[in-house]
Amino acid sequence: MDQFRRIQTGKTGNIHLVMFKDKKILDDTVLDEIRTELTHMIGKASGPDVLLDFSNVEFMSSAMLGLLGQLHRKISTGHGRLKMCGIRPEILTVFKITNLDKLFSIHKDAPTALATFT
């Protein structure tokens, strides 16, 4: 499995698991690296199922939402599914203000989220 600086990746069945390593996703450089690594990970897979785990993330800039939007669009275009889990209440507030908790499929934790992929 490839080694990334910003994300930890795994796979169960056909579902790509992504765990963000950073506590703070605020800096533009960090964001760009995450973008590159996610793109690299999804790579050639067409319509992949992806679960993003935010358990480590304590702070996140609004620009990260944009990145998630991009990812969401890319994955849904290929008829894949993007789900998220482990989002702290403080960060979830940002999703709620922007109504994006309705756009994204958000779950409490990884097992709960994985169960919804079937």
Next chain:
Amino acid sequence: MHDTTSGAGGGTRAGVDVLIAEDSRIQARMLERRLTEAGHTVRWGENGALALALARERRPDIIVSDIEMPEMTGYEFCKAVKTDPALRTIPFILLSTLSDPIDIIRGLDAGADNYVTKPYEPDYLLARMDALLATPLTAADDAGGEMLEVTLAGQKFRVRAGRQQVLNLLVSTFENAVSKNQELVVANQELSVARDGLQKSNEELTSLNAEISRINSHMIRDLKAAAKVQRSLLPPDDVEIPGTHVAWRYVPCQSLAGDFLNVFPLDAEHAGLFVVDVSGHGVPSSLMAVTVGRFLTPKVSDSSLLVRQGPDGRVTVVPPAEVATQLNRLFQADEFSGLYFTLLYGVLHLPTGRFDYCSGGHPALVRLPADGGDVEFHPMESFPIAFVPDVEYEQRSLQLVAGDRLFLYSDGVPEAMDKDRNPYGDEAMAACLRASRGQPIADGVAGLLSAVETWCVPEGPLDDVSILGVEWQPSSLTNDPSGRSSSSRPR
């Protein structure tokens, strides 16, 4: 690097029986290989004691010994050989680091014939072996056995050594010094070459630095120009709109911001006001802000989304929800860049106090009622602009009473973090605005900004902070009989 003119390799006598004492297996193997190549017989003991046993088993022609070894050191081994009548005339070479002059005395005392300093070239060692074997010690030479007294570093040493041995040792020490000196000369030459190279690199660096500073000053100039363009998106400091009291504050966290706000008359009866917050900071976000700003202009033009002119020349105000829907459509045109923005746009009908507004993922509209009621938050569930394609945005309305205040702001206000990363929050904002009741609205807006800045001490806000406040005061509206006419007021 060594001078090997004494005939290393080819001229060496062959068939010499060499005994090596060396605790490092690797070094012993390397030396053994080189000696075997030169046609010698090699035996090896990994400490002095083992080597001594080998020497007694069969008398070698020459002994090469390391100094630091377990069991029996090179000095002890040497002394044992030199005090053994059957072995004492065997030439003995000590491999020394020669880090201390006392080493020489110790070697002399032990009876060593020669020193080779480590690290050494095998050819150099071979040459020294040749030299030693060419001038063999005679039994007579070491018979003298006079005691010599040597003072070194304040310490007296009494050593017993024969004339030939002293001579050999003297020559080897001198040769060592010459060899080391040659190495030094070469090293010095290399250093001088390196220094020249360094000087050249330094000059290149200096010129690169000048280049960087030139480019940097260009970029600063461009950034300043961009910041100036961005400021043109803001209302004048002394903005006045009949029928209202307006105040605003705007603090970008970098020279270029993603936030901007504006308030302006749309026609004789309507005022438009908005706060926009583009995700991220810096050049990309500010470019998007400027682009968005072109569409949010009250001037009748092809690009304005806020007002449109019918074929009969009548200017109509576009409802806020339609503005948001249009913006969302426009900014979906490109492949989603990851940049998006939130928007709160409202239109105040000046004669009646009806406020129509629409939010695109923006923090709640806040009302401070004139009647003494508590601060109200009016959140609206909606997606940010440019995030989701083909969204029809909804519109809400608030009926104001005279003296009601509305506050629009960016998330830099409620999400401003203190040093422990606690957000300033809606509650604190409400309390601050509540406390400003009765003061002029300009003081209320300034007070909120300073509360946010105090919250963020010492680092200051990490996000742009925008605050726009409007108080509806219909009494200040001059009763203009043409007020309801359709005359446009392009400014």
